[in-house]
Amino acid sequence: MPWKETSSVTERMSFIVDYLKKEHSVAELCRHYGMPQKTGYKWIARWNESCGDPTNLLDRSRAPRSCPHAMSSAMGRMIMDARRQHPRWGPLKLLAVLRERHPKVEKWPAPSSVGALLKRHGLALPRKPRPKATPSSMPFGSCDHPGDTWAMDFKGQWQVSDGRMCYPLTVSDLATRYLIRVQALENQRTAPVEAILVGAFREHGLPLRIRSDNGPPFATTTLAGLSRLSVKLMLLGIEHERIVPGRPQQNGSHERMHRTLKQEVTARPQARSLIAQQRDFDEIVQEFNYVRPHQALGLIPPARLYVPSARPYPEILPTPEYPGAQWVVNVAECGEFRWRGSKIYLSKALGGQPVGLVADPADERYLQIWFCQTPIGRLEIKTKQVRQAVEMPS
Numbered sequence: 001m002p003w004k005e006t007s008s009v010t011e012r013m014s015f016i017v018d019y020l021k022k023e024h025s026v027a028e029l030c031r032h033y034g035m036p037q038k039t040g041y042k043w044i045a046r047w048n049e050s051c052g053d054p055t056n057l058l059d060r061s062r063a064p065r066s067c068p069h070a071m072s073s074a075m076g077r078m079i080m081d082a083r084r085q086h087p088r089w090g091p092l093k094l095l096a097v098l099r100e101r102h103p104k105v106e107k108w109p110a111p112s113s114v115g116a117l118l119k120r121h122g123l124a125l126p127r128k129p130r131p132k133a134t135p136s137s138m139p140f141g142s143c144d145h146p147g148d149t150w151a152m153d154f155k156g157q158w159q160v161s162d163g164r165m166c167y168p169l170t171v172s173d174l175a176t177r178y179l180i181r182v183q184a185l186e187n188q189r190t191a192p193v194e195a196i197l198v199g200a201f202r203e204h205g206l207p208l209r210i211r212s213d214n215g216p217p218f219a220t221t222t223l224a225g226l227s228r229l230s231v232k233l234m235l236l237g238i239e240h241e242r243i244v245p246g247r248p249q250q251n252g253s254h255e256r257m258h259r260t261l262k263q264e265v266t267a268r269p270q271a272r273s274l275i276a277q278q279r280d281f282d283e284i285v286q287e288f289n290y291v292r293p294h295q296a297l298g299l300i301p302p303a304r305l306y307v308p309s310a311r312p313y314p315e316i317l318p319t320p321e322y323p324g325a326q327w328v329v330n331v332a333e334c335g336e337f338r339w340r341g342s343k344i345y346l347s348k349a350l351g352g353q354p355v356g357l358v359a360d361p362a363d364e365r366y367l368q369i370w371f372c373q374t375p376i377g378r379l380e381i382k383t384k385q386v387r388q389a390v391e392m393p394s
Contacts, residue, residue, distance in 0.1 A: 012057040015040065016047050071109045071117065078102070079114055083123055088263050089292070090125075091115045096293035096300075140241050140250070141209045143174040147309035149209040149241070150180065151254035152197070152218070154188060155261055161272040168281065169196055170261070172254055174211070177297065178306035179288050180204055182261065182281040184274045190217040190228045197229075198313070201236070205309030211241040211251055218242070222335075224376040224389060226349040234372045235317045235353075253296070260288065320372045322356030327367075330354050342384050346377070 015033050018024065024032075030040040043057060050056035082094050089097075091114035099108065109117075118124045143149045155168040167188050171181040183196050210233060212218040219225040219242055230240045243250035264284045271277035289306075293299040322328050329337040333351035336343045346355070350371060360366040360378060368389070369377040375389045 008059070009054075009057055012043050013054060015043060016057070019044060071113055075109065076117055079109075079117060080121065083118060086292075087123075088125065088260075088267065091118070092295055092299060093293045097291070140211065141239065146173055146176050146178070146305065146307045147205065147207050147311070149174045149211055150207040151211045151251050153213060153251070153254060153258070154215075155258045160274060160277055161270055164274055166271075166274055166277050168261070169193060170254070170258065171197070171200055172257055173207075173302075173306055174253055176302045176306040177253060177257065177294050178302040179257065179285045182285050184277045184281060186274065188216060193217050194229055194232065201313035203308070206236055206238060206311040206313060207309055209239040209241050211243065211254075213248070213251070214242050214245050220347075220349065222347040222349065223386060224347075224374075226347045226371075226376065228349050231349050231353065231371070232317070234374060235320070236314070237311075237372075257288075260292075320354055320356075322354070322358070322370060325356030325358050325370065327357040328354050329357065339379075339384070344379065344384055344386060346386060 011033060015029060015035075018029055018032075019026065026040055026044070027037055030037045033040075046056045078098060079094060082098055083089070086094065086097075091111035094114060095108055095111060099105075115124065141149055150171055151174055152169070152171045155170055157165055157167045160166050164186060167185045169181065169183045169185050169192075170179070172179050180200050181196055185192050185196075214225060217227055217229050218240075219230060220227045225242060233240045248255050261284065265280065268280055271280055288301075289303045290301050292301060294302055297305060327339065329339055331337045331346055331350040331353050333348070335348035335351055336345045337355070338344075339357070346369070353371065355376075356370040357367045357379065358370055360368050365381060366387075367379040367381060368375050369379055369386070377389050378387045379385075380387065
């Protein structure tokens, strides 16, 4: 025998039919149908109100007919106008800007309400789920104050309308997220990158550290990963930090800025030339530094926290000195130096620079090789072989 299917509306209609027969009391009918008497009288009243309309036995919405805290139409228009001005900003940034523009407004909607408004109008930007990686325990320097650590990188490459390639070089201050440079370059060679950095140093002073990945021209596969660019940074007294290969999260805030940069560039028409692309970059940097609220900074623009470094750029690079070295040798342009009748290769990046050879206090078989204030390798005295100062992370 099949199961008898029923519904709440069918049961209510059966209850009303039995009630209209006048054969049982309301109390008896309620006990039979398993409902409180209060509920039974409610459905009887609904039936009488509707003059026998069965649809009045359907469930009614419990939503309030009015909400005093609902967003007003004027507020909605204000938010939508701000969104049209900044089509890639989320609720937090939109509210932060609107509070500054309209200081007399006392009550603002919650970010979730603004997000729901944008979603209703089809303006919510869906985000792809991104896997989270465990951060590395590299002993990088602090980023607590402006000028502590800068980050530099290339944001990929693309072709502009005239057929030339654009390689955007980006430099930012990690403490304040201030964008120091976004420069459209034709290639990734050392000379243009060095020229951009020198201009930034003259304008903003010298940071204590600069963090980058291990790609050219920031690093090479030679001794200690030295490149011409990193050698110049060391001569300026700037510590060059390099993230572990394959772990961009160690430069996470700079990579997050790259996502914003990509969104802003792709939202604009393709640039006709590198000059036009640079104009777009300048406009993006201006808004990023002075207008766009940054969530990690308490929803204020980076320019309110950023100050230039107090360390000026020296127009003449200092010569390294090694007062405690047993030998000070000059590296030829080919990357070699002479020691005890032998030619020993270090790196072409050190061409024309002096290095210091210091006795290794931990092992008398070796000499430490120093450049500026950093040990870059170890020289085995017997075999005259050069080894890394420390094992590089894999």
